[in-house]
C-alpha cells in the first residue's frame with residue numbers, strides 16, 4: 316500500500332477496503348477472511364463536510380450525523396491534537412451494513428486512513444491497523460480488511476500480531492443475507508461469560524485445523540474445521556438462517572450432487588451474523604443460490620457470490 320501521507324498531505328486520497336467474514340466458525344475474534352466486495356472512497360479537502368454515496372445502503376453511507384467514517388476521522392485527529400480538515404467524500408459501497416460482513420471494520424479503518432493522510436500524522440501501516448483494531452474492540456475484521464486473505468490476529472495490551480495466508484485461493488464465497496440486520500454489539504451480548512473445557516478444546520482443535528486448511532489449500536478439511544461451539548450456538552435465535560443452512564456443509568445429497576459442482580466445503584455464521592457464509596470449491600457456482608433459497612424456504616433471499624480479496628488499497632492521487 317502506498318502511504319504518501321507526510322509528503323502529499325493535501326492531495327486527494329483514494330481507498331478501497333474489502334468486506335470481511337470474521338470467525339469462520341471456530342476462530343472467534345481471531346480469524347477473518349477478506350471478500351472481494353468493497354467500500355471505495357475518493358476523498359478531498361473541501362469547504363464543508365459532504366458525502367456523496369452510491370451502491371448498497373447509500374442513504375446511510377451519505378449521512379453526515381454519527382457517520383462512523385467521519386467520527387473516527389475527526390476523533391483520531393482530535394486525540395492527536397490536529398484540527399480535522401473538512402472533507403468531501405465520494406463513496407461507492409458494496410458491503411452490506413449490519414450483516415456480519417465487516418462494514419464497521421472497513422468504516423473504522425477508512426476513518427483512520429483518512430486521518431493519517433489529511434492530518435499528516437505520518438503513521439506506519441502497523442499503527443493505522445492497531446488504532447482501528449483498538450477502536451473496533453476485536454482485531455479479526457480490521458486485520459483481514461487491511462491485510463487480505465485469511466488473516467489470523469492476536470491483540471494484547473501492547474501489540475497486535477497478524478499472519479495472513481490463503482490470498483490466492485480460488486474458493487467461492489457465497490453469502491446468504493437475510494433482510495433484517497443485527498448489530499454486532501447485540502450479537503456479542505448473547506454470548507455466555509464462560510465455557511466448558513470440552514467446548515474450548517473442540518474450538519482450539521477446529522481453529523488449528525482451519526488455519527492449516529487455508530495455508531495448505533485443503534478444502535476437504537473445512538467441513539469439520541469450520542465447526543464451532545462457542546458463539547454460533549448462542550446466536551442461532553438471532554440468526555434464523557444459520558440452523559437452516561449449517562446442514563448444507565454435511566448433507567450428502569447436496570455434497571455429492573452432480574448438479575451442484577463445485578462442492579460446498581464449509582458453512583459458518585459470517586462474523587456476528589445474521590448472514591451465513593458458504594465456502595465452495597470454485598467461485599460462483601451457478602446452482603447454489605437456488606439451493607440456498609430452497610433450503611432457507613425463502614425464494615427472495617439475497618445471495619451474494621464473491622471471492623477472496625487481497626486486502627486494502629490506498630494512496631494519494633494527483634490533483
Ligand SMILES: Nc1ncnc2c1ncn2[C@@H]1O[C@H](COP(=O)(O)OP(=O)(O)O)[C@@H](O)[C@H]1O
Pocket residue numbers: 354375376382383384408411412413414415416417418419420422497498499500586587
Ligand atoms: N460505510 C459506512 N458509513 C457509515 N457508517 C458505517 C459504514 N459502514 C458501517 N457503518 C456503521 O457500522 C454499523 C454496522 O456495524 P456492525 O453492527 O458492527 O455490523 P457489521 O460490521 O457486521 O456490518 C452501521 O450501522 C453503521 O453505523
Ligand SMILES: N[C@@H](CCOP(=O)(O)O)C(=O)O
Pocket residue numbers: 335337338343344345414415416417418419453455456499502503546585586587588
Ligand atoms: N468476532 C466478532 C466479529 C464481528 O464481525 P461483524 O462483521 O459482525 O462485525 C464477533 O463474532 O462478534
